[in-house]
Amino acid sequence: MADDTEGSAGGKQPQISLVGLFLACMVAGGVQYGWALQLSLLTPYVQTLGIPHALTSVMWLCGPIAGLLVQPCVGLYSDKCTSKLGRRRPFIFTGCVIICISVIIIGFSSDIGYALGDTKEDCTVYTGKRLHAAAFFVMGFWLLDFSNNTVQGPARALMADLAGSHGPSAANAIFVSWMAIGNILGYSSGSTNNWHKWFPFLQTRACCEACSNLKAAFLVSVVFLGLSTVVTMIFANEVPLDPVVAKQQSEGQASGPLAVFKGLKNLPPGMPQVLIVTGLTWLSWFPFILFDTDWMGREMYHGRPDGSPTEVANFQEGVRQGAFGLLLNSVVLGFSSFLIEPMCRKLTAKVVWVMSCFIVCIAMAMVTVLSSWSLGDIGGNVQDAAAVDKGLKSAALALFVALGFPFAVLCSVPFAVTAQLAASKGGGQGLCTGVLNISIVVPQMIIAVGSGPWDELFGKGNIPAFGVASVFAFTSAVAGIFMLPKLSKTSFKSVSMGGGH
Numbered sequence: 001m002a003d004d005t006e007g008s009a010g011g012k013q014p015q016i017s018l019v020g021l022f023l024a025c026m027v028a029g030g031v032q033y034g035w036a037l038q039l040s041l042l043t044p045y046v047q048t049l050g051i052p053h054a055l056t057s058v059m060w061l062c063g064p065i066a067g068l069l070v071q072p073c074v075g076l077y078s079d080k081c082t083s084k085l086g087r088r089r090p091f092i093f094t095g096c097v098i099i100c101i102s103v104i105i106i107g108f109s110s111d112i113g114y115a116l117g118d119t120k121e122d123c124t125v126y127t128g129k130r131l132h133a134a135a136f137f138v139m140g141f142w143l144l145d146f147s148n149n150t151v152q153g154p155a156r157a158l159m160a161d162l163a164g165s166h167g168p169s170a171a172n173a174i175f176v177s178w179m180a181i182g183n184i185l186g187y188s189s190g191s192t193n194n195w196h197k198w199f200p201f202l203q204t205r206a207c208c209e210a211c212s213n214l215k216a217a218f219l220v221s222v223v224f225l226g227l228s229t230v231v232t233m234i235f236a237n238e239v240p241l242d243p244v245v246a247k248q249q250s251e252g253q254a255s256g257p258l259a260v261f262k263g264l265k266n267l268p269p270g271m272p273q274v275l276i277v278t279g280l281t282w283l284s285w286f287p288f289i290l291f292d293t294d295w296m297g298r299e300m301y302h303g304r305p306d307g308s309p310t311e312v313a314n315f316q317e318g319v320r321q322g323a324f325g326l327l328l329n330s331v332v333l334g335f336s337s338f339l340i341e342p343m344c345r346k347l348t349a350k351v352v353w354v355m356s357c358f359i360v361c362i363a364m365a366m367v368t369v370l371s372s373w374s375l376g377d378i379g380g381n382v383q384d385a386a387a388v389d390k391g392l393k394s395a396a397l398a399l400f401v402a403l404g405f406p407f408a409v410l411c412s413v414p415f416a417v418t419a420q421l422a423a424s425k426g427g428g429q430g431l432c433t434g435v436l437n438i439s440i441v442v443p444q445m446i447i448a449v450g451s452g453p454w455d456e457l458f459g460k461g462n463i464p465a466f467g468v469a470s471v472f473a474f475t476s477a478v479a480g481i482f483m484l485p486k487l488s489k490t491s492f493k494s495v496s497m498g499g500g501h
Contacts, residue, residue, distance in 0.1 A: 014237070015164045022174050024236035025159055027092055029178035029185075030228030031151050034103055034221045036186025036330075038144065040293050040323040041214050042106070044315065046137055047305040048210070049110070050129030060290055060448040062142035063149075067441030070146055071153040075433055078154045086238025088154035088161065095150030096229040100222045102147055105140030107215040109133045114206030123208040127306070133206075149437075156433045158236055160419055172412040172419075173337045179411060180334030185224065187330055189217040190293075190323035193316075210316060267435065268421040270485030277353070277480045278414045279439040284360050284473035285410065286447040287465035288367070288403070293322030295462045299371040300396050321393070325400030332404025333411070340412050350484040353413050356406035357477035363403050364470035370395055371463045420487060 016024065043056050051059065074091055081087040105112075110123070113133025119126045156175065163171035189195075195216035196202065196209045202219075203212040288295075296318040297303045303315025343352050374392050414436065422432040447465070 014239070016162050016237070018166060018170070020235050021159070021162055021166060021171065022177075023231055023234075024162055025155070025171075025174050025178050025232070026228040026235075027096065027151065027225075027232035028155050028175055028228075029182040030096070030221075030225035031099065031148060031155070032179045032182025033186045033189075033224050034099060034144070034218070035148060036183045036326065037190055037214075037217055037221055038141075039289060040187055040190035040326055041217070041319070042141065043291065043294050044297055044305055044319045045210070045214055046134065046141075049113075049134040049137060050131065051134055056294075058448060059138060059141060061445060063145040064441035064444035064448065066142075066146040066149040067437050067444070070149040071433075071437040071441075072435060074150055075153040075157060075435075075437075078157060080241070082241050082243045084240050085233075086236070087241050088158040089233055089236060089238060091154040092151050092158070093229060093233060095147045095154075096225055098147035098150065099144060099225060102140045102143035103218045103222055106137055106144065107218040109137040109140060110206045110211050111204055112136045114204075118206075122205045123211065153433055153437060155232075156415060158238070160422075160433070161238065162236065170341070172416045173341060175415075176337035176340075176408055176412045177334055180330050180337060180408075183330030183333065184327055186217075186221065187323045187327035189220065191320045191327060192217070193320060268424055268432070271418070271421050271432070271435075273483040273485060274414065274417055274421065275436065275439040277476060277483055278436060279443050280472060280476035280479055281353075281357060281360075281410060281414075282440050282443040283446065284357070284364065284469045284476055285407075286444050287462070287469040288364065290447065291462045291465065292326065292400075293319045295367070295371070295466075296322030296325065296396065299462060300374050300393060302374075321397070322400075325397045328397065329400045329404045329407065332401055333408045336405045336408035337412060339405075340408060344413065344416075349413050349417055349487055350480065352409055353484060354477050354480040356409035356413075357473050357480060359406045360403065361470050361473035361477065363399055363406075364466050364473055366395075366399055367466040368463050368470065370399070371466070417485075417487065421485070 043060075046056060046059060078087050078091050081090060083090045085093075110130065110133045113130045113136060116132040118130040118132050119128065159171040159175050193209075193213060195214075196212040199212070199216045202215050203209065207215060297305070297315040298318070301314045301318030301321070302311070303313070303318050304311040305315050306312075307315070340352065347355075370392055415433065418432050418436045
């Protein structure tokens with residue numbers, strides 16, 4: 001076993017094996033399982049409760065607000081936490097418990113609304129609004145995002161603390177691999193239409209097939225998250241922070257959220273540029289992340305969640321196919337995660353990042369073309385066809401596959417670069433990761449607030465948002481060329497995420 005490494009906590013962190021590092025990160029897979037279900041099913045499902053399409057994007061504001069407030073503060077406090085469990089595990093455990101509670105609220109929101117008087121009709125007959133159910137759904141949704149952000153920052157920082165001689169690229173490859181595993185499980189669950197058959201007792205007068213499918217999938221995700229949390233708590237053997245060291249770190253520093261923003265003044269050189277390019281990159285991604293399955297249901301399968309029975313069936317089939325596309329995307333993501341390190345060592349992280357932005361630019365442009373073609377705006381009128389042309393469906397799924405590699409870059413390279421810059425300054429991984437998250441959540445707020453009205457302005461569903469996404473992707477690529485710091489090819493592997501040597 002390798003020698004102990006000196007971490008940013010000021011104590012000796014035993015060198016963990018690569019297998020141990022993999023198991024210590026399992027919680028990332030458990031969280032991602034639920035996140036994949038959230039992305040693939042919740043935007044379409046909430047529209048069945050009576051929330052119009054134009055307002056569904058506003059519902060996603062909870063994520064960036066939580067990320068803006070919660071993750072930087074949690075990162076800061078976890079850097080100075082003196083719990084016997086370590087700095088990161090207390091926050092990870094607490095966040096996972098809240099995730100389980102919020103998922104149960106979401107899954108049973110229709111039943112809660114029915115009990116509170118939304119309707120007395122059977123769900124097979126009633127198609128009106130269910131305001132109580134929608135209220136509890138949104139409450140659970142917001143609670144889920146707050147708890148997700150409580151876990152994500154410490155989980156990333158935990159990998160930085162434990163990585164030691166394995167380096168940032170190996171740690172990020174493991175983290176992204178668990179994300180891919182969680183995505184594969186989550187999107188497989190989302191694309192399955194048989195949950196109500198396997199768990200028939202979950203189907204009630206308030207909760208029909210689509211609802212019981214969602215309910216069962218989320219309950220299974222709770223079991224997997226519980227298992228992954230236990231594994232992480234066991235294998236992530238953190239060394240507690242010495243209270244004396246924590247006191248020395250806190251002397252002369254502001255406490256609370258103010259400390260996060262004061263910490264912006266002390267960012268490592270090159271970090272402000274990384275934040276700008278990260279923000280532009282995520283602006284190009286969020287329209288697809290938030291509306292991919294809704295896009296498949298509406299634009300590619302010509303369905304509506306509140307339309308005729310045929311339109312509802314088409315919409316649900318499109319959503320399932322979108323979830324299948326995300327499953328394919330996750331498989332590519334998993335394989336690509338192991339290619340990131342050799343590519344960055346050969347081409348530099350800057351080149352790989354910029355290249356991924358150009359791929360996203362082309363892909364988002366193709367989404368707008370396929371959508372317009374499917375709806376008959378170009379290439380002749382196919383709106384009256386009984387089904388969308390198989391070639392268009394295949395092309396749509398191919399786009400999901402093509403976006404797997406740039407998504408692997410997005411989930412790893414910015415964090416690895418941040419870890420290297422933080423290590424060059426001697427630590428503060430939790431704070432730097434939390435600050436990086438600000439450049440992710442601000443773009444999500446912009447898309448959440450603007451995409452609905454923007455799409456309604458043109459009356460083209462999801463298409464305008466994807467068109468703007470292509471422009472943002474091109475802008476992020478150009479910005480990356482001129483702004484990203486130049487890191488040596490070899491340093492991408494050699495710098496320790498645990499605080500450097």
